[in-house]
Amino acid sequence: MTATATEVAAPPAAEAAARRRRARRRGRTVALLFVFPALLLLGALVVYPVLFSVGRSLFDASGTRFVGGQNYTEMFRDPATLKAVRNTAIWVVVAPALLTGLGLILAVLVEKVRWATAFKLLLFMPMAVSFLAAGIIFRLAYDEDPDKGVLNAAVVGVHDAFQGSSAYPTARARDGQGLGEAAGGGYRTSTAVSPGDTVALGLVGVAPKDLPAGARPARTAAGREAAPGELRGVVYLDFTRGGGGEPGRVDPEESGLPRMTVEAVRDGRTVASTTTAADGSFRFADLADGSYTVVLPGSNFAAPYDGVSWLGPALVTPAIIGAYLWIWTGFAMVLIGAGLSTLPRDTLEAARMDGANEWQVFRRITVPLLAPVLTVVFVTLVINVMKVFDLVYVIAPGPVQEDATVLATQMWLVSFGGGNNQGLGSALGVLLLLLVIPAMVFNVRRFRGSQR
């Protein structure tokens, strides 16, 4: 039975083998059709450009003369590209570490609140925002004018709350009206005064709209007699709106200057200090006899505190890194949070039962167990940070571009943005590629490992 079956099946077997071969050949053709579009594009627009750039980087700016490694040495000699190399180094050292740390802290803390999901969504959302939009957002936030930039508004607010702000940055004395300049930008009476005198210190240069609310006319106070041992006076705005006032005299409508610091100085030593009232009046009681000068110290006239120049040459890179943190912290937090949820609950609980406090649990158990996830987050961020372009290009204002420049922006500037040195530009591109080659090797190894 079996023999017959084999015999009968024999001729079709040869035919089947041929058919299988044919099918296999057809299968290969089909397979190549499936991969062809991808391979064509990858070959023409990715692989070929890499090879081309490597070759091009060995030629000079115009591409006619072979210069060998000269573009690569030039890169570390030219101050602009050297600056870019340095800034990229700062980025790579600072940003991934900060992000991983912040992400870890937030991932651990957010598990303790009920609105964890909403918080994660909020922090992750900037990942959807383009670097350009984020750049505009932060150009706005970092604006130097405290009336525009929210960050400087906050800084100035805090500064003024602790230091006080000077009330009269624009005020000054008229020449020849009894006030001379004192050290430190203030004013002093040019003649000596003694207890029992009443002095009138007239200033100009304060616009009526800039007068503190509640300032009252100074005339009444200016007319008051000083008691013995008392030195009296007014500080007033020696200016009548619409004209008609007489310089050096306290005219009826002229306002006192409140909250002005006044000092009584004798032999170069400040013996008493006070501030003026709403009508600009002040008095020093119980002064010993002698001759004094009355001083309006420079602090009354100091220019207002303007806050921090975030986008100035010194702070521009940290400021842009701040914007980068805004975008990527959610990413780090969510990825680390995912790792956190796979930790064995029992181990953590057991440690707590044994009396470990939260910090010990975090330090001794959570972090070591999370190490692989933290490494992945860190490495991913390093790769991304090395290629940062848009954010620097958008946030750094024109004049500080060269202080903020990184490899990717420098590559752009050198190749297309006026530099027009495509040899050096290609070399910078190749440098970027070289920097990510460890990541490339890591990816390939990990993939091969996963296939075994």
Added chain:
Amino acid sequence: MSLGALRRGLGNSLVQAFLVVIGLIWLTPLAGLLLSSLRSAEDTARGGWWTTFTSPGQLSFDNYAALLENAGITRAFWNTVLISVPTTVLVVVIAALAGYAFAWLDFPGRDTLFLLVVALLVVPVQIGLLPVAKLFGQLGLFGTIPGVVLFHVSYGLPFAVFLLRNYFAEIPKEMLEAARMDGGTEWRIFTRLVLPVGRPALASLAIFQFLWVWNDMLVALLFADSSSQPLTVELQSQIRQFGSNIDVLAPGAFLSLIVPVVVFFAFQRHFVQGVMAGSVK
């Protein structure tokens, strides 16, 4: 309540307060952009956007109305759509075909070629700019939307092929063999079996790719000319006058970010997965 519980309760409210502060810090820059986009140039010159809390009368949609009248901005918006939608479709289709072939079909050099794809994952876009610009110049693609799309597709492919090949490789072998037994052609198996099964990965990839291209500035800065440039480049070109044109830049930036943010909230899970998977780029 025990002392421990009390301490935990106190610790917890400290944690809550800390997270609220962080949340506010994250929200403030965005609120600044939104409120700035709703104020006139005169109000912006007079004081910060936070003054709208005390005088909300400043807020109006006038800037947005002006934006719709602004031919440069509206054209740039449509260019953004015309660049990102075809790119997304092409990347998904081409990568799905290749991903299936790499996972389940047999052809010479398959494994070596796939390792090359893995290696290309991290190649920086920058290195392609100059050579491809020359190439496109010769082909007449430089400065055109198809040129921008082709560049994006090429640099999106390594990740896309990698992601889909790995996902398709997880499809049970029996399923595919059963389909082949039934005499299905590879094309039929691909469209009827592989694509439906791979939907979650395709969705994550599509969202990631769309986001990537919608938000791109660098590629379009070089490959698009003034008639094909997307919103990011159009706005970037106006940033030089920053300060005097916040009434254009702020609503423009908001217009550019609202699309991806809506996509984010609509497809949270796919979005997060796509971004997580794509972060290897």
